[in-house]
Amino acid sequence: MTKVVKILIMTAVEAEKEAVERGIGEVQNINVALSGVGPAQAAARTAFALTKDDYDMVISAGIAGGFKNRAEVGDVVIGERLIAADLGAESSESFLPIDELGFGSNEIAADASSTQQMSARLRENGQKVRSGTIVTLSTVTGTEDTAAMLMQRFTDARAEAMEGFGVATAAAEKNLSVLEIRTISNLIGLRNKENWNIKEALATLENTGVAIKELFT
Numbered sequence: 001m002t003k004v005v006k007i008l009i010m011t012a013v014e015a016e017k018e019a020v021e022r023g024i025g026e027v028q029n030i031n032v033a034l035s036g037v038g039p040a041q042a043a044a045r046t047a048f049a050l051t052k053d054d055y056d057m058v059i060s061a062g063i064a065g066g067f068k069n070r071a072e073v074g075d076v077v078i079g080e081r082l083i084a085a086d087l088g089a090e091s092s093e094s095f096l097p098i099d100e101l102g103f104g105s106n107e108i109a110a111d112a113s114s115t116q117q118m119s120a121r122l123r124e125n126g127q128k129v130r131s132g133t134i135v136t137l138s139t140v141t142g143t144e145d146t147a148a149m150l151m152q153r154f155t156d157a158r159a160e161a162m163e164g165f166g167v168a169t170a171a172a173e174k175n176l177s178v179l180e181i182r183t184i185s186n187l188i189g190l191r192n193k194e195n196w197n198i199k200e201a202l203a204t205l206e207n208t209g210v211a212i213k214e215l216f217t
């Protein structure tokens, strides 16, 4: 069993926080806090939360949009790489990530051992799990063109959300391990919020809380 002394879980909105909290129950070593929506607020709030206790690991958790044919509604996606997809510059030929511009990196690796253990635990609990890249965007994808562009740029991306890279940036500043765990509420493409299955994604998120507790307490 993995032993991690103290874990901070960041969720964007209250409904996600409550779902994770229902799953983890009453434990001493795991705190859940709100990041707000989007990478900027997520980074600021995670950095602030990290000043309040001595954490070993940070988890960005919540619902997400899945890439068609790479994830399905109700799946759990575990991020192996957390990529800020829109951090860089456009050019006439291609998108230039900030790595290529020489201003740092738009990619943070998740803790490999914890991602593998989390996948295994969720599967043991009967959950369908996929691993790969999770992209962070400030704008939710709302057209088939943008979805196709992202599919092409990130060939191993399985999900998009809005906070992972921000949470990971704050964790990386303190050399802390990071994980991103997402449950798929919708597939990315033409915007139709009526198609989002938030209820199922929140129920699955609760199950990920159970797995986090089983693995880390």
Ligand SMILES: O=C(O)c1cccc(C(=O)CC[C@H]2O[C@@H](n3cnc4c(=O)[nH]cnc43)[C@H](O)[C@@H]2O)c1
Binding pocket: 012, 013, 015, 016, 036, 037, 038, 062, 063, 064, 065, 066, 139, 140, 141, 160, 161, 162, 163, 185, 186, 187, 188, 198
């Ligand atoms: O309306 C509700 O009841 C409700 C309950 C829980 C969560 C929400 C959200 O809208 C959460 C926003 C949060 O979800 C991520 N997300 C979900 N789908 C996508 C997507 O297709 N593309 C990008 N992000 C997505 C994102 O991280 C948002 O912060 C509503």
